[in-house]
Amino acid sequence: MTIAHYGPSPNPLEDWHTLLESPPERIAIDTETVSINDITLLGVGLCSDGDNGFYISHEDPEFGDVVDIILQNPYTSKVYHNAPFDLRVLRAYEADITNIDDTLLMARLLPEPVATLEDLAFWVGRQTNSMRTLMDAFRVSKASELPFEVLAEKCCRDSIVTRALYDYYASNIDMDYYHWLRPMISIFNRISRQGLKLDQDRLQELNKYYLQKVSLYRQLCTAQGVNPASPQQVGYYLASRGNFLPLSKKGSQLVTDDEHLIKLKDPMSHVILNFRHHSKMESTYIRPFLGLARAYTTLRMDGRTGRANSTKAGQDQPDRNLQNIPKQAERGDAPSIRGAFIPDNGVFTKLDQSQGELRVLAELSQDQAMIDIFLANEDIHGYVQQRTGLTRTLAKNLNFGLMYGGDVQTIADFLHWTNLSLVEELLARHRTMFPRAWEWLEDQEKLGLSQGYVTTRRGRKMLLPVEQGEKHMRNCARNYPIQGTAFECMVDLMTEPTIIEHLDITRLQVHDELIMDGVVVVEDMKLNPTETSKEGHPVYDVRERMAWLSGFYLPLQVQYVERWG
């Protein structure tokens, strides 16, 4: 037995044949895999009416028909709960990724904590069990070890709940917003499965370089009886050599992070810092890519502000987080790590929404001074620098500190100023430069505290966290609308016809940056004679239609590079 039915229908066999003979307009699908880490497919659950679920094992002779008629059918809307996961599982079956709905994505459009499918089932008058519950009940550690009937029923129930949830959300969320966002499901899936080409020669070179350094610094530490990878041992060791280090939050060990160790005169603290840096590069950014022709990621949209996040998917899968590859790994003669990511088509086109978040703040707050600066394409950090006498870096920190809600103490810390009243004065001066921006941020705090959520420019409500206290909630209230709106601008860009046309060569999105593989000439592009990238490439600005995509001025910078970074 490799097909099962769950539900009230008196003629399930007939229903099953109807399903395959005339595929429904919309069907919910749930996949079952061996385990979370091993995402090998076991079978899929299907539900089109919200009451009757069918489960079919991937080994069933009819499974191929299900793939052809349902999974690959672009005319049927396929509803998944957490589509990036299921589509990742189904990648080998070439399931359609263009006509997809995602009830988890829909759920995130409500300003409520995201519940499990088990809990959500309640809202649609249905019931299902979590995999954890079932595995505990049957004392097994993998889904594949559950009895067939049990797994089949769970999968049927999940697909039934998913199908019911679609209708529930369709009448409870802003469907205009959802339909505007929906193409991103396909776009991110496309990007995820395409991957970036890797330069294995460069990776070998990197590997050799970093392994040699790691082993050198580790030896220097183990000679002293210290494991440099253990913060506990490092803290104890450095303290025993007469260094002062504060106690960590929990009070169980000493703080040994970069910021503290860099201040110590002890040469061993620098040995440890060097070990940490090189071992981080080797273990996180080099080793995982060795021997792979391409680097892959799975892009999702499950952050609090809607932003895309990049993760690995399953233990044996090549997917990795590609959004945090080191930008300036250059230390000494080390080759760049980003340089190991290369184009298939000779050159990358990088599109950058320059000063995105500050421009968004200007738009949301309608601060005239900020708007004027940005419309004139003037440098806001330079503007603040001139009027405060700070260095450019610190002026930049001040501007960002504003968006994140940094208080006087925090700002004093990064300025390395001890006189708090001077910092107060500095902030007061900043406030007079951008009065509406300050007011708007304060209004967001009030609004957020009173209603529990804040809103993006297009109206997405973002739930604020309450667990971490009021100060944190206030900071989030300031930042979420900016971050969430910046993401919306990236969506506007990525779904714009002349950009989406190049989807097959779109390789990665890193929040305010889009990387395309090959030469893409963007409309209205102009050479900006004042700017050159760090690699010496000319930088182009897009100043016309493309810069107004989201309804306010957000210019793009375009660069062509032979490697990433």
Added chain:
DNA sequence: TCGGAAGGCCC
């Protein structure tokens, strides 16, 4: 074997 803590990389 699992999960929290610490540390560190990105925007």
Added chain:
DNA sequence: GTACGGGCCTTCCGAT
């Protein structure tokens, strides 16, 4: 006397 927003991942280490 406290904490600057969002994310992911590796390693260690103690609890189970």
